[in-house]
Amino acid sequence: MPHPQFRKFPIHLLLIVCGIGMVLPFFWMVTTSLKTPLEALRFPPTWLPSAAQFENFVEVFRQIPLWRYMGNTVLITFASLMGVLLTGVLAAYAFARFKFPGREITFMLFLALMMIPMPVYLVPSYMILFKLGWIDTYLAMIVPWTVNIFGIFLLRQHFRQLPEDLFEAAKLDGCSRFAALFRIVLPLSKPTLVTITVFNVIGSWNSFFWPLIVTHSDRIRPLQVGLAYFSREQSTNYTLLMAATTIAIIPLIVLFFVAQKHIIQSQARAGLKE
């Protein structure tokens, strides 16, 4: 009988081959970003640049306002996350711990809204944003995304599971319900809050369709939209394109490596809660 890890050799081989396929596009992106335009177009291609051209990265910053784009994205991501957490915690608290007529119906309405695909509300939302004078401002990318219904759903599930005694004790100690939310409920809800944060950050960092439509000027564009336009304008300048793309994905990749366990667990957990 061979050693069990030896028997697993074919499995490893398969997983490694597939793994190479997963990583290869990233490798190709970085390697192209470090080539000269001439070398990038060589065929058959070279796997590694003959001399790494770090100037490409300097040149990208000269051609497009990447810092500006990134700053915009950070601002939008952060502001909408704050909104999502605030509206989410309050709404979930009402759904989970208050009794009032219309509660269940309102909750069902929220869930139903989650089913509606974006095209249905995109055009009128655009008109409303236009009437408000918000088109081509940060507000247009932040305010409509300060509610995350799935987040409310997750928080409500969690709040409902908290033991009743906790709230009774708080009441006896003269703690108001509002204070109880911040002193008792939230400290016990960290994992759920992290899950929502993870989803929201990845979601807003990578969002494309909405900002594409509500922005017109370059200075307001988030990273993804700026990058997409750059790819249309410089569609054959592969070295610069790959350099820009590399820069654009580094922040999330770093975040992923730092918070990997949280991210993967969160996504898996959310999947199961459905």
Add this chain to the structure above:
Amino acid sequence: MRQATIDRLKAQDILASMASATMKRRLKETLAGYLYLLPALAVLAAFRIIPIILSVRISLYDWGMAGAREFVGLGNYIAVLQDSVFWKSLLNTGWYMAFSVPVQLYLSLFIAVLLNQKIKGLGAYRTIYYLPVVTSIVAVSIVWKWILHPDRGLLNYILSWVGADGLRWLQDPRGLFQLLVGDRQNLLPYALRGPSIAMCSLIIMGIWKGLGYNIVIFLTGLQNIPKTYYEAARIDGAGRYRIFRNITWPLISPTTYYVLLMSFIVAFETFAQVWIMTGPPAGGPLSTTKVVMYYFYENSFELWRLGYGASIAFFAFLIILGLTVLQRFVLEKRIHYG
């Protein structure tokens, strides 16, 4: 007797004041509840609920950039149904789903099962498979467009190792089935030609990008199956295939259902890939990658035919709803909730 009456009156009084206190408490509770809901409700009302209602109205008008021009009733809906490009976009989305959803499902389940064999380096594998999931669709589209370059692309280079001729991936409008049966003269009817090679390129990339997400979901599902089941089956002498068929597959079915639903929705919402990778004009070659979402975008925000776009949006909604209901209906009986 008198005392009893007084007592009763007192009791009624107390009860009444208690009732009014309850009423007051209820009212307070109701007000408080809605106050907590208010921020979320306000945002949802302004950017979801009111827009959805407005959308119905817009769809009933010939609505241009400057506003409503003319009431047309169901005219837009009828026009959409008679629009051959709409049907083509629906077919394109259909091909995308028909290929990407099952391939992704089986491939990710297969890899998840492999990863679940108490394998060394599980964390490393999971990280690697998950990388494309956290990367933006815009970024991966740009990179894949370069990889799929017809003359200089990495993929054609790799194909050349095995002596295969490269394809003009994103520029090739020929259908997959058309190519397989060797139909050079476009004899096959359009609907039978299969997804174009350009569409296949988007499908391949979509599978690559979404695989890791499904693997992680499946892996969690697999880990939740009690080990004792497997031990019992092994004692009974069941082989690997039978264990999978009779234990894993039925017990993982709620996860499979979730993955299936999510993949259908993600596939239906394909947009950025088309905007970035195809064309010019995007949706090409020969509109073979023009998916429903892109057709909606083109009508609404490039041609500014907002009424028409709104009608397309409602058909899209109906289709998503239909798919969800159909899946529930068809699969519900097969799902085994532990």
